[in-house]
Amino acid sequence: MRSVRYALPVAALAAVLGVVVGGTAAPADATRDFRFTSPDGGGSSAPLAGRTIVIDPGHQLGNHNFPREIDRLVPAGGFEKPCNTTGTATNGGYPEATFTWQVARLLRTRLVSLGATVMMTRHSNREDRWGPCVDVRGRDGNKVHADLKISIHGDGSYAAGARGFHVIAPTDRRPWTHDIYRPSRRLALDTRSSLKHVGLRVANYIAGGDGLDFRSDLGTINLSDMPTVMVELGNMRNARDAHRMTSKAGRATYARGLALAVRRFLG
Numbered sequence: 001m002r003s004v005r006y007a008l009p010v011a012a013l014a015a016v017l018g019v020v021v022g023g024t025a026a027p028a029d030a031t032r033d034f035r036f037t038s039p040d041g042g043g044s045s046a047p048l049a050g051r052t053i054v055i056d057p058g059h060q061l062g063n064h065n066f067p068r069e070i071d072r073l074v075p076a077g078g079f080e081k082p083c084n085t086t087g088t089a090t091n092g093g094y095p096e097a098t099f100t101w102q103v104a105r106l107l108r109t110r111l112v113s114l115g116a117t118v119m120m121t122r123h124s125n126r127e128d129r130w131g132p133c134v135d136v137r138g139r140d141g142n143k144v145h146a147d148l149k150i151s152i153h154g155d156g157s158y159a160a161g162a163r164g165f166h167v168i169a170p171t172d173r174r175p176w177t178h179d180i181y182r183p184s185r186r187l188a189l190d191t192r193s194s195l196k197h198v199g200l201r202v203a204n205y206i207a208g209g210d211g212l213d214f215r216s217d218l219g220t221i222n223l224s225d226m227p228t229v230m231v232e233l234g235n236m237r238n239a240r241d242a243h244r245m246t247s248k249a250g251r252a253t254y255a256r257g258l259a260l261a262v263r264r265f266l267g
């Protein structure tokens with residue numbers, strides 16, 4: 001695979017992203033650049049040739065080091081929310097940011113091998129970085145008319161025995177999600193069936209019990225102009241889910257399920 005850097009001037013890029021540059025010791029990860037990963041070849045016969053997928057690895061490892069930056073309010077679709085949160089962790093201390101980063105990279109490799117161009121909303125997993133904020137994550141890919149966006153997370157429920165994955169999709173929140181809520185629902189159904197197909201179980205602690213959750217309070221979803229879902233791949237506070245999430249084989253299974261979801265949705 002090759003990486004293409006779009007070398008916009010920092011100020012211009014910051015303006016596009018709505019990010020404040022300067023005044024902080026470390027830049028938000030999003031201020032660096034857009035980076036697309038495209039396949040070397042494979043031709044137009046590859047199943048995802050010509051498709052652009054946005055992968056959003058939830059949080060950033062260093063968010064907890066930048067409380068002022070990540071608490072700043074940003075637009076989230078008709079209201080404001082904090083830029084980001086620290087994310088959760090397993091009881092053993094494996095951070096959600098690292099989990100989402102590792103699964104995202106595995107998913108990217110799979111999608112590129114299928115012919116897709118992949119955009120990531122962050123480009124590092126580092127203690128000295130924060131962000132990007134949810135508004136930047138939400139808008140990422142809009143300008144290039146990407147085909148879909150998957151936001152990857154792990155949940156942190158302390159409810160006894162709470163485990164399994166669930167898929168979050170937008171409600172019809174005019175005017176923000178009116179254009180995407182129907183295809184996003186279809187993407188959510190494809191994601192649920194694909195994750196089940198690779199042997200994962202739907203969450204036993206989310207209302208409804210069907211592994212689906214429809215929400216209107218998430219900037220990452222509300223600001224997207226393309227079909228989008230957020231997946232809570234497991235409950236990091238549950239020992240059985242944590243066992244899978246901390247293992248290389250387990251993360252490969254999540255990536256395989258998500259790649260299958262993309263193929264089903266775009267196929």
Ligand SMILES: [Zn+2]
Nearest residue numbers: 058087153154
């Ligand atoms: Zn999260």
